[in-house]
Amino acid sequence: MKGPVLRIEDVDAFYGDFQALFGVSLEIAPGEAFALIGANGAGKTTLLRAICGLVDARGQSISLAGRPIGGCAPHEIARLGVAMSPEGRRLFPSLTVAENILVGGHKSRPGPWNRREIEALFPVLAEKADVPASRLSGGQQQMVAIGRALMRNPALLLLDEVSLGLAPSIINEIYEVLPRIQAQGTAILLVEQDIARAMSATARFACLQEGRISLAGQSGAYSRAEIAAAYFGQEVA
């Protein structure tokens, strides 16, 4: 694939009269891992939802591998190759683990990911295949959510706060598989509260502060102080 897998130019987003994003721009290359950091309420989840079509983005310039998707319906965008593990996981409680994963594969693109491969990635999912998804632990549910998204063989995988509420060892387990996902050609855009982890897992990043990008560049190229300043909107001392 030539050119960026995701290009966002000057995107605004509104909830009714409330503006949540102001002129956000960024690009992600195929197979790249990109981190989105920022305080609560900065607009990170809003940006992910806008990419997916869950937030009204009519007239906005969002394109996937060169194809404009701003204003398209969520199911259309999903079929084009965007998948998300949403904030809070949002598994379907009346479906089992296996059913949750299978549903992710509906009208998906062809590719290497299928149920067997995903169970190889996260073995616990094979063990718990027939258990109702709501009965799993937080970490296991997170694996189901990622597996469900991977079933789409997405060009772009969005991960919204996968580490929320999980023990460090589980978080490690999850982050360890990200390179394997990238190796299959999928780009990853992840939202993460833990800045150190975000920087070490990705090549580039952007920091959102009150709906605007306050800092962007190579992960690891900036000092703690500079990042903290961008995070909270203060001047660098």
Added chain:
Amino acid sequence: MLADMMNTLIQGIMLGGLYGLFAAGLSLMFGVMRIVNLAHGDFIVMAAYMALVAVTALGLHPLLTLFIVVPLMAGFGYFGQRLALNRVVGTGLLAPLMVTFGLSIIIQNLLLELFSADSRRLPLPGLDTASIPLPGGISIGVVPLMMFAVAVAVLAGLGWFFRHTMTGRLLRAVSDDPEIVGLMGADRRHLYAIATGLAAAVVGIAGVLMAVKTNFDPLSGPTRLLFAFEAVIIGGMGSLWGTLLGGVILGLAQAIGARIDPGIQILAGHVAFLAILAIRPQGILGRGEAP
């Protein structure tokens, strides 16, 4: 004496199969979209009239009309949902109730215009009075038995559909979380329409069976709605086999009531419903809270 009692009970159980079918369509729409279709009973009557037309105009055997009625009803359900009901899904309580209530009034009065208020029935030559004799003087009517078998088959089919097909799983998913279903590449407007189309197809089957079993007229709809509703509540929400059980209990109550006095058949059913509501509001097989 005992044989008499047994025959009454068997009749009630077989009738319960039909009621379970009535209930399945109603609870399908509620399960997926949280909409109670007040025109549900009128859809059943509409299907019965479709069968009537197919028999009189095309000379078809009543049971063969299923091949016309079911697809027609399914189409009607699918497009009705997409064109009208989809606009009111998730908008609160009043709009879906009023829209389906309006639909109910329209269907009843159109049927009155087209067919007059006369009571009708589709006879099944040969089978109508046929019965299978069992030891002890008990017998099961062939038509009621067939109805019950069809009901069980349809419910089993629905159960299989929801567990083992992608669309079935998606329908269960959209009832859990309509927003996230979009991320699965599924258009929820289409899913809702499939649910209604499926419910209408089941109603089509129920309507043809009803046409063969009992008398019906354009204003019979509301009573069928109430039977379907009672079967769902008695059996317990959220359970497909619960609706069959609910239907059977309702059928039994009505059969026993009819035995005491034919005029109180329906009243007996209502009373049984209220009793269950008073004693066990979540229904016999219901899990968790009351409706």
Added chain:
Amino acid sequence: MSLKAKDPRAGMVRGPRVASLVLLGVLLLLALGPWWASRGTMRLLVEFFYMLTLAQLWNLLAGYAGLISVGQQAFVGLGGYFLFALVILAGVPVLVAMPLAALATALLALPSAKLLFRMRGAYFAVGSWVVAEVFRLAAAQIGALGGGSGISLPAKFVKAISASRWLRESTIYWIALAIMAAVLIGMWLLLRSGYGLALAAVRDDEEAARASGVQVERIRFRVFVGVALVTGLIGALIFLHKLRITPEAGFSVTDWTVIVMFIAVIGGIGTLEGPILGAIAYFLLREQLADLGNWFFVILGLATIAIMLFEPRGLWGLVQRWRAITFFHTSRRL
């Protein structure tokens, strides 16, 4: 030239004063009805009064308390049957029997509510219909009141109201007018009170209302039984006016629910002005289209669907789109 912004409330402040005057004027005019109206007109007006009252009561339940009932015909029928029972079987004078019938209806509403409140939302709606059917079927079993064929009110009981036919008909007319006025004024006062605020909270967000200390169940229960009481009174009036009751007429879904709902919803629920508009619209439509028979109801059904899909706030909502006026300041935002 000053650039002072026009106060958006300017038109509204005048509203209540104008509205109260207009309403009083109209009521006065109506009260004088027996002197200027023909017998036929008076009959029509009585019907208008009680249909509007039923619609406002349904509006109170659905638009303000969040209780959608498809079974109010239960209480109309009960009111009628209790009246006939008290008068014919117990010899109670008609004018005394009316409030007694209302009380008896309310008494039966208590266990009904206890059962019905085990269900919520759409299930409550259908359940209320079942309860109405139970009463209808039960009434048909009472031989002393004519069973399935119903019973007429013997003339002597009605004549006992007064020897003069004019006075008899005027009395019924004034009772109907008084009930309507009382309900309108009562609702207006209720909705402006703390009780009304609690109702609005319950209907808008049950969870939040409960968390704020509102006794949701109790309020709904009281509103339901209160409405049943008044509905029973109206039922007694209706069948006194018609002089004959049958289970089908007394507990008719079409007359006491379909048309009532139509009036309330097409007019605009959640406001006091809406059902008034709806009642006027209904009676005008009926005048024009009565010859159409079944097609009249098809049109009613289509109008209901159209309103719900395109302007859920009803005719009054359409009026407000054109000119943002309010008369009674008791509306909820749909």
